Each structure stands twice: as structure tokens, then as C-alpha cells.
Amino acid sequence: MVHWSVTRVIAVIVAALGLLGTVAVVSAGPASAEGEAIQGTLRDLAGAPVVGVTITVSNDGGFSDSSVSDAEGAWAVEVPGPGAYSVLLDEDTLPDGTTPPTVNPITTSADPGTPRFINFRLGERERNVQSRWDRAAQLSVEGLRFGLVLALAAVGLSLIYGTTGLTNFAHGEIMTFGAISTWFFNVNLGINLIGAAVLGVITAGVFGWAQERGLWRPLRKRGTGLIAMMIVSIGFALALANTYLIIFGGASRPYADYDSQAGIEFGPVSLTPKDMISMVIAAVILAIAGLALLKTRMGKATRAVADNPALAASSGIDVDRVIMVVWISGAALAGLGGVMLAMTQQVSYLMGTQTLLLIFAAVTLGGLGTAFGALVGSLVVGMLIQLSTLWINPELKNVGALLVMIIVLMVRPQGILGRRSRVG
Template identity: 45%
Template sequence: MALIWAFCAAALAMLLGATLSAGPAFAATTAPVTTQTEVCTPSPTTGCLNGTLAAAGGGVTVTATGPGGTASATTDDSGKWSIGFSEPGDYSVSVDPETLPDGVTLRSTDPSVRTLNLGSQTAVLIGLNGSAGGSGDAAAGTDTASAGGFDWGRLAQQAASGLRLGLLLALAAVGLSLIYGTTGISNFAHGELVTLGGLLAYLFANVLGLNIFVAGIIVVAICAAFGYFQDVGIWRPLRKRRLSLTQLMIVTIGMSLALQYTFQFFIGASTVRIITANPVPVRLGPVSLSVDSLVSMGISVVVLIGVGLFLLKTRVGRATRAVSDNPALAAASGINVDGVVRLIWTTAAALAGLSGILLGLVLNGVNWMTGMQLLLLLFSAVTLGGLGTAFGALFGALIIGMTVELTNIWLPGDFKYATALVLLILLLLVRPQGLFGRKERVG
């Protein structure tokens, strides 16, 4: 027994010795700190931590440590800072008290821990006492982000992101709504038309090296042709066979799955970038958007105005609205219903393809599941605005986009997308026909 105890004591001594000898070597190895000087712009491969230390002003060092390493940034003259990482997870954010101006102190020396998600911005609230200049007035010098737990700069940034998302969703949602209005089909493959646009833009602009504007024109034309031949080869023959709407909806689900796995087979499961250059940020007051985002928003506005004028001012547009309201009456009035429906399929596919291009540029990447991930938002926008109404889909998309991005202030990660469904349910409980839909008598 004594021999066993002696052996255990020797083993324990060896273990403690190894631990103590390894301690200094481990302590001596510290992760390098990367200093970031550029404003962080979120993308599918980058998440951003940001905040405002208004009470401290510029020159304050903020450091964040987490799965992506350690990085630091210096606040600008207004106290704003941002740090980007390519790895999601929990990050510990702290302020170097030595860099704070006279009269400003930290409310707590404990670091603030926030969860960072790729593709989004996460606000970090750091409480300060006092104000730059040494007035010692704690109430007046409190950091704006911590006063009441609210950050107006963060609100402005998320509102701008929501407007951007709403405009890009509206391009696809308008076409989806017109398809439903003219045919009654809930097209579950519409999201894959968005994916098709983004992946074709990657092929022409990135792989083949064409100018992005030339590539965009080619992609929109290909998507329009795809929509045209969809109706010629699939939907018109099925309509002639008088299939029910439920059967047609099941066909769209099957087409969605077939297109998804076709994309995965040819492109792969990874996210691909249409343009490999890093986004160039533009600061507009408290809002930071990339040049690609501003151009995409401008294109969306112009195209949506054009679609609205087409529906309101042209003869074909009025015929489209007539078919959407009552196909049988439109046919009795001499309108070529099949021709209008084919035009709608063509236009809807072109708009969805354009949406895919712009989303790929704004999100800095697209993959085989992009359209499927957006499908809930598209259906929410169409239903919220009123089924079959193009202008309802436009306003529904703007509301959904704003709701999704603004709730990201309080809700973490992709949970923000669930708010679109919650908003839809609440509205339908009050107004079942949607914002711009008409009441219908059933029975």
C-alpha cells in the first residue's frame, strides 16, 4: 500500500511540475492585436461591432477579443468606433482607461460581452461618467449609447439598412404578387429566380470578367427569357389541362427544389462573390453604407418607378391590372389573357434576377440557398401588402425590410427574420385582406 501511495505522490508531483513549467510559456504567448482604421461594413463573411463614446470624443482605444482574435480601433471625433471580425461568436469589448480624456471615467471596468453574427452590425453599450473637458457633470457627460440604453446613431444605421433591404425585396415581391394576381399561383420557386440572377452575375462578372453593368444587362435578359419559356413549356400547358391551384403550387415547390440542387451541383455550397473588391464605405452623417448599396438602392428606385408607370400609364399595364382583377371579365372584353400572363412571367423573372444581382452586390456574396432564405420575407411582403396587388407588394416589402433591420437592435442574429412573420400575423388578425387588398365574399 505504501508503494502505491508513493507512486501516486510521484505522479502528482510530475503533473504539477509540468503544469508549472508550461505556465510561463503559455503566459508569454499572447495573441497579436490588430489595429483597424477603416469603418467596418457587414457582409456574409464579416460581422461588425460598433458603438459611440460621445462623452469621450476621439482618440479612445477600444479593444475586442473573441473567436476571431483580438482587434482594436480608435474613436473618431464624434466618439464613433467599429471593429470587424470574420468569425462569429461572443466577443469581450473593453476601453483602455489610459486613453480617456480628463474628467471621463468608466462606469464599470468589466468588459462588455456581445454576440457577433456575420453579415450584421452589433451595437456595444459602454457606460461613461463625466465629459471631455473635465466638467465632472456625470449626467451631462453620459455616453449617448448608454443613456436610457438607446443609440440614435444605431437607429439611423438600421433604418438605412432596412430601407435598402426593403427596396431590393420589392423588386422580387412585385413580380411574385403579379404572378399571383394574374394566375392565382403561389410560386414557391420565385426565390430561386433571385438566386439565378445572383449566380449568373457571378459567372459573367467574376468568372468571365465582364463589366458589372454589361453583365447585369445580360443576366436580366437571360432571366426574362427563362420566365418566358417557363410559361411556354410548363404553366400554359398545365393551365390548359385545368390543374387546380394546389397542384400548381406543388409543381412550384418541386421546381424550387430542382433549381436549388442544380445550383449546388454547378456552383457548390460555398458563398461566391460577384465582385471580389472590398466594399467602399460612404459616411452620410451617422449612417455608413457602401457605394454598391447606394447604387443598388438608386437602381431599385428607378426600376420600381418604371414598373409603376407601366402599370398605370400604358395600355398593356391597364390590361395587366384588368386580368389581375378578373381574368374572365378581361377575356370577355377582348384582352389576350394568355399574352398578358406570359408577359407577367417574363417581367417577374427579370425583376427577380435584377434583385438577385443587387442583393449579391450588397450582401457581398450569394449561394445556392439565397433565394430560399428570402422566400419567407417575399411572401410576407406580398401578403402584408395584399395578394395580387403590385403596389401593395412594394409597400409591404418596405415595411418588412424596415421591421427586420430595426428589430436587429434588440434581437440577436437571424432571429430578427421571425419578426416579419409576427408582424404579418398581427396585421392579418386586424385586416385579413392586407394593406391594399380588397375584401372578398366567400360562399
């Protein structure tokens, strides 16, 4: 009988809260969520803030208030309560050369107690100028970038599934964890983003270790069923995401460094230096992870456990140790994915939750439980999401990716690279 108590579960959560608690204490954030508000940050296509633009929020009840975007491009309007609002960008106040947003005004609804974020898509002047092929090239690179982000998270999710059978619904929260702890090191402690990211990724790895040690391993030893564990992970995800909300607030916040960089043109493609560097880093790290899986003893052991845990155990592999390594490295990779994601869309408490389904789509496409399948699936999903905006409205781009996942499951339930395997 394994000794195990409520305190252990709580301990893990408290550990997570504790790490983040420091963030809350240190940061009296500029936009802490108090009541209902509608806000956003205006940026052009290159990511540079757009300053001095008037934005007016109104509703049918006669409410109307304006805000002017500041040096960061940020604007915010406090609204009297939840409900539907119309957000109008005054196109005359836009700087010269910036093309007005395609959708203006934007209709939205404010939720009780939390700010609502509105993004005007500015400066898409290239849309008209660019040829379809040029746009396709740009979107492919963006898709590749997003695919790499997904892959960082998906590899861990897939290996955890392969080695333990757990469908981990709290994996997105590990991404958020990495992004938020990096933000803390970067903004609150003033460490340069590169150093902060390294620390953030390590923290995410520790978080993975703590989860496995304090929660998942005891549950496995207890004989908790896979479906029960999956539901536990849903509870964990809910608890974590809302903990982030309490501590970090509902606002999206950028890192202190490299926030707005001008893009460098490569033929039809424009990329910021940070994008290029982070893509290279992601690719290198994924390659290292792949090589480690193929070449090292631990990597081979991992694949053996994923293929058949009972056989692996009987041939002398320490299954628990393998699983621990998978958790630590999987969480660290997801944390890095979180940081990379936050560099394009800022840090927010929901970023991981919102990405989780796409990670699932990637993992399912590639075939549950295979690391290389997850990699391929991620790149496919990333490209698909970006390229689909050539034909469909960007607000529906995730719909396309999820639909493709469902269709692939119908045709080939084992995924693109997955094998038909024994069930039951």
C-alpha cells in the same frame, strides 16, 4: 386537348441546368463543396476584408484545427465529419481598431457533405458609440435597401398570383438564378458587374419566359388545379435549388467588382457607393414598373386580368399575352433583386430560398395580387427586419417579421392595401 409531355417539363429544367452548366464547367471554384468544412469570410462593418485573423475550430472529441483569414478575409477549416463544433476567433490577431465580435466562440454544427458558413460580426464599434437614434437612422436606410430588394421580387410574385392564381414557391429560385448567372458573366467571362448584371437580369427574364411557356401555361391549359400547381412549384423550387448546389457549390462567393467598398458618411448614416447606386436603380426601376402598370395599355390590361380574368378576356384582352409579359418582367425584376441581394451577402445557392418567406410576408402584408400592395409590404418588412434589431437579437429578426405577418393576417386578412374580394 393540348399536346404536352414529360419532355416539356424536363426541357425547362434542362434549359435551366444548361445555362448554369456552363458555370460549372468554366468555374473550378475555389471552395467547391467537398466533405464537411466550416468556413467564412471576415469583413468589417464597411464590408472590407479583415486579414490575418486566426480562427480555431474544435469539438468535444478532441479535434482542433486553425485557419488564418486571407487577403479576401476568407478562412476555412476542414472538419472530420458532421457534428457540433466550436469556432473561436483569436481576438488578439484582430487588426487595431476592429472591435471583437459580440458572440465568440460560436457554436455550430457541420452538416454531411456541405460546408457550414460562420459569420463573425466584426467592427460593430459604433454600437456603443452610436446613439439609439443614429443607429435607427442607419438601420432605416439598410431596411429601405432590403425592402427594395424584397419589392423587386414581390411585385412579380404578386402579379403572377393576381393574373394566374399561382402561389409560386419557386420565385426565390428566380432571384438566385439572376444572381448566379450574373456571377457567371462577371467572374467567369470577366464582364464588369454592371454589364454582367444587365445580362443576368435579361437571362432571368428569359428564364421567366421559359417557365411560363414550357411549364405553367401548359399546366393551366391542362386544367391543373391551383393547389396542384402550387405543389408543382414546390417541386420545381427543390429541384432548382439543389441544381444550383450541384453546379455552383455550397460556398458563398462574391462578385469580382465593387466587392469591398468603404462606406461614405452622411451624418449618422454610412453607405457604400454600390449600395447607393443599387438603391437608386431599384427605386427607379420600381417606379418605371409602377408607371407602366398605371399608364400603359399593357399595364392596364395586367390590372384588369388581375382583377377579373374572365371579364378581361371577354372585353378583348389577350390574357395569355398579359401573363407572359408578367412572367418575363416579374422574373427579370426578381433577377435584379437577386443581384442586389448578392452584392451585400454574396452569391449562394440558397439565397433565394431563404428570402422567399420574407417575400411572401411582404406580399401577404400588402394584399395578395396587388402590385402596389407588394411594394408597400416589402418596404414595411425590410424596415421592420432591420429596425427590430434595435430591440431584439439579430438572429431573430426574421422571426419578428414573420410574426407581424401572421398578426396582420389575423386582423386584416386582405392585407394592408388589399380589398375584401369575393371568394368562391
